[in-house]
Amino acid sequence: MAAQVARISQGWQALIGIVDYGLGNVQAIANIYARLGIPAMPVRDPSEIGTAHGLILPGVGSFDWAIRLLDASGMRSALEEAVQVRRRPVLGICVGFQMMARESQEGVLRGLGWLGGNVRRFEEVRSERRVQLPHMGWNDAMGTQPSALLDGLERPMRFYFLHSYYFVPDRAEEVLLSTDYFGPFCSAAVCGNVMGVQFHPEKSHHWGVGLLRNFAERVAC
Amino acid sequence: MLRPRISPCLLIHKGGLVKTVRFTHPKYVGDPINAVRIFNDKEVDEIIVLDIDATVAGRKPDYELIRRLAAECRMPLCYGGGVTSKNEFERIVSLGVEKVAVGSACVSDPDLISRAAAAVGAQSVVAVVDVRLHEKTGQYTVFTRNGLVDSGIAARDFAVRMRSLGAGELLVNSIDRDGTRQGYDMDLIADVRASVDCPITVLGGAGSLKDIGEMIARFGIIGVSAGSLFVFKGVYNAVLINYPKRAERESLISASL
Numbered sequence: 001m002a003a004q005v006a007r008i009s010q011g012w013q014a015l016i017g018i019v020d021y022g023l024g025n026v027q028a029i030a031n032i033y034a035r036l037g038i039p040a041m042p043v044r045d046p047s048e049i050g051t052a053h054g055l056i057l058p059g060v061g062s063f064d065w066a067i068r069l070l071d072a073s074g075m076r077s078a079l080e081e082a083v084q085v086r087r088r089p090v091l092g093i094c095v096g097f098q099m100m101a102r103e104s105q106e107g108v109l110r111g112l113g114w115l116g117g118n119v120r121r122f123e124e125v126r127s128e129r130r131v132q133l134p135h136m137g138w139n140d141a142m143g144t145q146p147s148a149l150l151d152g153l154e155r156p157m158r159f160y161f162l163h164s165y166y167f168v169p170d171r172a173e174e175v176l177l178s179t180d181y182f183g184p185f186c187s188a189a190v191c192g193n194v195m196g197v198q199f200h201p202e203k204s205h206h207w208g209v210g211l212l213r214n215f216a217e218r219v220a221c
Numbered sequence: 222m223l224r225p226r227i228s229p230c231l232l233i234h235k236g237g238l239v240k241t242v243r244f245t246h247p248k249y250v251g252d253p254i255n256a257v258r259i260f261n262d263k264e265v266d267e268i269i270v271l272d273i274d275a276t277v278a279g280r281k282p283d284y285e286l287i288r289r290l291a292a293e294c295r296m297p298l299c300y301g302g303g304v305t306s307k308n309e310f311e312r313i314v315s316l317g318v319e320k321v322a323v324g325s326a327c328v329s330d331p332d333l334i335s336r337a338a339a340a341v342g343a344q345s346v347v348a349v350v351d352v353r354l355h356e357k358t359g360q361y362t363v364f365t366r367n368g369l370v371d372s373g374i375a376a377r378d379f380a381v382r383m384r385s386l387g388a389g390e391l392l393v394n395s396i397d398r399d400g401t402r403q404g405y406d407m408d409l410i411a412d413v414r415a416s417v418d419c420p421i422t423v424l425g426g427a428g429s430l431k432d433i434g435e436m437i438a439r440f441g442i443i444g445v446s447a448g449s450l451f452v453f454k455g456v457y458n459a460v461l462i463n464y465p466k467r468a469e470r471e472s473l474i475s476a477s478l
Contacts, residue, residue, distance in 0.1 A: 025317030027292035060314050062342035095342075106342070124418075132442060134344035134389045136420045138266060139223045160267075160297050161223075162319055162344050164389070181223060203297045203319065205264045 014220040017043035017052025021073035023066055024058025024096060028202040032209055038216045046078030054088055054219030055079065058202070059095030063119065063165070064107030066095045083114060087193045089219050090114075097189070097196030098167060106165050114194045117169035122181070131182050134164040141177040141187050141199070148218060149176065149188075149195065153210045159187070159199035160208075166198060225437045225474050226444040228267040229260055229451040229464065230424055233286070233302070234274055240448050241273070242400030244351075244368035250452050250460045253286070254293055261295045263464040268296055269322070269392070269422070269446055275303025276325045277367050282309060284316065291317035299347055301392075305330075310337040314345055322392055324349030325365035328372045328379075331386055338387030347390045347422075348383035352376045352409055354397055361409050368396045376409065377416045384417040390444070391421045398426025400449050405432055407439070414440055422446050430465055430473060438476035 016033060020026045020042040033040035040056075043049055057079075059066050070076050082088040092100045101111045104119035111119070122133055141157045143150050150157065157177070166185045169175055176195070177188035188197040195215070201208030231253060232239050238256055239247035250256075253270065260268055270290055275282055282303045291298055300313055301322030313321045321341070327334050327348055338346045351368055352361045361376035372379075380391055393413050395406040405426045414421060422444030427433060433445045454461035465473065 022315050025291060025319075027288075028294065028317055031292060032295070060317070060319055060341075060345060062340065065311075065340060065342075130418055132418060132420050134420065135223065136344065136390065137223050137226045137442070137444070158224075162297065164342070164344055200297065200319070203295065205295060208295075 014039070014053035014216070015051065016040035016054045016056060016216055016219055017048060018056045018058065019049070019075060019079065020044045021075060022069045024060050024093065025200070025202050026058060029056060029058060029212065032202060032212055033216070036209070036213055036216070038213070040216070043075070044073075046075055049075055049078040049082055052082070052088070054215065055082060055090045056215075057090060057092045057096035057099065059093055059097070059099065061095055062106055063095060063098055063104040063111075064109045066099055067107070067109045067111070070099070080112070083194065089193045089215070090195065091215050092194075092196035093202070094163065094198060094200055097198055098165060100194060100196050101167055104165060115167070115169065115174065115189055115191050115196065116171060117167055117174065117189070119165050120168050121165050129182055135161050135181050137161065139179050139181065141179045144175045144178050145173075147176055147190065149190070149211060149214045151214055153207055153214075157207055159197070159201065159204040161187070161199045163198060167196065222478050223442055225442055225477050226266040226422065227433060227465070227470060227473070228269055228422065228444055228446040229265055230269040230271065230446045230448045231256055232448065233270060233272040236286075238452075239273075240400060240452055244396050244399055247273070251462075254289060256452075256462055257290060257293045259462045260464065261293070264467075265296050265464050267299065267444070268294060269299045269301070269424075271300075271322065272302025273367055277369070282313060284312065287313055287318060288316045299392075301347070301349055305333070307333065307336040307340050310341050310346070314341045320345050320347050320390065322347040322349050324351055327383065328363060328365045328374065331382060334383055334386040334388050338389070343387050343389035346388050347392050348388040349392045349394065350376055350380055350383070350413065351394045351396055354406070354409070361412065364396060377412050380413045380417050384419050388419065390419060391417060392446075393421055393423050395425030401426055402428030402449055404428055405436055410436070410440070414443070420444060424448070430469065434473045434476070437474055441477045
């Protein structure tokens with residue numbers, strides 16, 4: 001914590017909390033921020049959620065499992081307050097992004113509902129071709145609107161994906177990035193302070209590092 | 222466009238990194254965490270780490286090692302070795318591992334695949350298909366316990382079964398070619414590729430980047446993995462961790478795009 005405060009005094013005014021509800025690569029994200037000299041730490045209880053200026057909701061796994069673990073962590077209401085009442089910037093990753101939707105075809109539990117849209121499974125056949133599922137590997141992402149989140153990222157942007165379900169927004173304005181997998185899908189969405197990416201920025205080399213750095217800039221301003 | 226994956230495969234034996242030939246004669250090649258750091262700098266597509274002792278020794282996965290690997294990897298990680306239960310899948314995924322591979326256990330308990338997929342999602346469940354060719358019959362069958370036991374199950378049937386139970390990926394490994402650097406077993410891979418619609422990653426026999434390029438030219442979107450190729454250099458097999466540079470990779474995968 002002392003090191004974090006020291007860095008804050010060197011210019012970074014904001015602290016990023018990585019929500020550690022038992023899923024997703026909390027440490028890999030923390031390591032990237034440590035290398036960037038940006039204060040970030042795993043948060044594990046409601047009071048820590050309250051002190052963070054921005055939040056990252058990571059995730060690997062299935063929808064219901066993730067929601068259940070978040071409920072069991074005791075942090076959900078503090079997280080909802082930080083995001084919906086205090087409007088703290090939040091970045092969802094993979095299932096963490098999908099959890100921000102209203103619901104998912106993968107599960108029966110309700111999502112957080114921070115983004116207008118639902119999570120759907122890729123069709124087995126798209127554009128009359130058989131689709132390999134899951135969508136696994138490195139794919140390009142095209143920006144559909146200007147965003148500081150994408151500043152300085154090498155073009156074409158390329159990220160690592162690992163999923164069979166994807167977010168379908170109610171409104172096209174929410175789409176931040178679009179990726180082609182037998183047809184386009186929304187690979188990142190934004191709505192005010194709520195941002196989500198379907199890929200794994202913590203596993204996407206310099207593109208992912210750039211995006212995480214830009215998120216920190218967004219939190220700090 | 223989705224791109225083919227080129228993935229180093231690292232084997233862990235007695236806590237160190239080794240490379241085998243036909244699943245025997247492990248040669249020490251270095252420290253696993255150090256190797257991951259080097260592969261980070263080379264921006265590899267993915268990395269596969271297999272603990273080859275765990276199943277044979279009847280022990281659990283080394284969670285402390287997995288935790289350190291997951292935290293160190295700036296690329297996606299697939300871990301395998303000693304996984305026998307749904308709870309182990311959950312624990313390994315919760316440590317930040319993207320994909321968990323299971324071999325021996327899914328031969329004796331195929332339903333483990335569906336239990337694991339229901340828990341962590343199919344995208345994180347990888348079925349390992351370790352295969353040998355029977356010279357006399359021309360049949361490919363699946364082996365377990367680090368290549369020691371012949372299950373008698375045809376590779377193709379096994380692949381179809383694993384996929385139907387919910388595996389998100391198959392890791393198809395030719396024991397005959399392991400460490401030989403004489404090229405992939407294309408017949409085996411064609412057989413499995415034609416039988417399932419999920420991602421597959423092939424392993425065993427890569428001797429040069431040309432082998433990787435040929436695989437991609439023939440099969441398009443596929444995971445191409447290698448051990449020896451990425452840890453040894455030259456005719457004397459000097460240990461030198463290497464990976465094609467970006468321009469080389471672009472040319473290797475150009476046939477798929």
